[in-house]
Amino acid sequence: AGGYNVDEKVASVLSGLGFTTADYKKSCTDFSGGWQMKIALARLLLSEPDMLLLDEPTNHLDAAAKAWLGRYISAYEGTVVIVTHEEALLRSAALTGVIEVRDQRAHVFRGDYAKFLVEREERVLRALKEYEEQQREIDKLQSYITRFGATMSHAASAQSKRKMLERIEAGRVDLPTELDTQADRPSLRFPRPQFCEQRMVALAGAAWGWNGRPLYSGCSVEVERGMRLAILGPNGCGKSTLLAALSGRLPLLEGKRETAEHLEMGVFTQDLAQELPLDAVALDVVLKHAQAKDMTINAERCRNVMGALGLSGSKALQKIGTMSGGEKARVALSMFVLVPHNLLLLDEPSNHLDVGTVEVLTEALQEYQGTIIVVTHNRHFCELLAPTHVARVLGEPGRQTVAIEARPLRPSDWEGMGDDSAAAGGGGAVAAAMMQQQMQQQQMQQQ
The missing domain is CATH 3.40.50.300 (P-loop containing nucleotide triphosphate hydrolases)
Structure with missing residues (x-):
């Protein structure tokens, strides 16, 4: 500039x-x-x-x-x-x-997003009509061939119908994929969580931060079995840093961290995708990770999970280095989903995911019977998880603490996350x- x-x-x-x-x-x-x-x-x-x-x-x-x-x-x-x-x-x-x-094609629309939605619906309806008309013609020809194909008197006519059917099959119109139903979509299910004691993770008199400098100090936090804890706040307030301290990935500068004897914690962060081996096949990486925890998990189970997260068919067989950032995130999420945990820590899990995949993940988390801690800016996603507790970061950097309330979400929880700051x-x-x-x-x- x-x-x-x-x-x-x-x-x-x-x-x-x-x-x-x-x-x-x-x-x-x-x-x-x-x-x-x-x-x-x-x-x-x-x-x-x-x-x-x-x-x-x-x-x-x-x-x-x-x-x-x-x-x-x-x-x-x-x-x-x-x-x-x-x-x-x-x-x-x-x-x-x-x-x-x-469907491996680029469909071009002129105009803004609202016009695109209207024109796409019109295109889908036209394609659906063409598909239904072709299906009726195919059924009609097939019925004639089945009925008269073996009779001498209609042999020539049946042969003609067969050639017509072959030409139609060669240029067959597929059902528009936009019409895929909920039943057609792969389902996703987290493994059943194992038993864990009531107090799963606790921080007492804790201080933590980066480069030896505390961001939080004097914090005491307890995570109990059955909680669905949403950590909310504007960007930069230290939500991911709090998650790192709870997970143990960020060592405390002061205080102590205690975990339950039977804790099986799964952590999904925004940077996990960057740690994947680029020269390895995605399915092989997911399968190896899963079998390190449970040898009964097979390639079919891995492919089902990867498919539910948008990595179906040949995508699962790509080398990770050829994948986009979003596809790499799906590989990391597949590894996370397959292994049994009784506490899930999720840092912006909806990033890099399209709307359909977010819905699949949300439904799986809704059915999950373990404990969840999530950091997210996605209000719709967060509301569907129905948190039982809400955590907010309080205070100035260096003296920040955490306040956890046992309550559902409120509209006021999102205030300050949608207002523009002054220049x-x-x-x-x-x-x-x-x-x-x-x-x-x-x-x-x-x-």
Whole structure:
């Protein structure tokens, strides 16, 4: 971005994505993976290219940042190409065209998302009518061949009908896949959880954070059997860090962590997909992981779970390195689902998943009889899980604590997660330059 208003532009983008003026001088290494993705997105938007290519840009964004991004895209003067499952973004981004990839074909529609939905329904109805007419013709020809094919007097006519049937079969019209019913969709079921004591995980007088610096201090948290705990709050408040401390993946700086004797904990985080071996076949990785816990799990069971999560057919046999980010996330989620656990810790599990797959996962979690702790910005997903407890992060960084209430969700729980922040003040140009330099240094250190 150039010109006299560079500071204003940078401040607007950073603020829209959830950064505060206090974040401007922080090192990129001080931010979590999700926030680093937001830094990369800010850099891209501020470069103002002629064409923006955005692949699932709303992952790692809370409701306020998603709403801001939709408005930003709708006012963008260049060309924008978006790949997303976020319906709200599709509605707010002022699209001029939609390409739907379905059945290995690209269906092109002109107009905005609302017009696309109408035209797609009309296309489906036309395809359904053509399919039904063809099926009636096939049934008519088959009936004639079956009835008269063996009689001498109708042999020539039956042969003619058979050739007609072969031509129709060669150009057979398939039933539109948009009409797949709930019964046709693969089902997903978590293994039955094993017994566990009432108090599953407890933190007492605990402090934890990153790089030796506490984010939370003086915290006491107990997770009991049967809880469905939703951890809510805006991006950057430390929800994933809380989950990391509860899981034991992040060592405490002070206090103690205790777990039940029969605890079998499963953890699904946003970065698990990045740890998968790229040169391995997806099905082989899932099967090996599952059989390390339970040798009775076979390839068929793995393929059923992978299919329910959108990795059906040949997709399960792809090498992980050839997969998209969303497909890798499905592989990691398949590994998570197959192994029995009595406590599930889920960090933004609906990221990278399309609407249908989120529904499959939600239904499986609704039926799950164990304990669940979930971090999510997806309000609909969270409401369907019907939490029994709600946790919120309180206080300033360094002195943060956790408040857990035994109650269902309230509309007020989402306040502050959907309101835009005011534009930040000056100094944004310096912050953008610092972010770019620090990210380059970090990449060099990792190489």
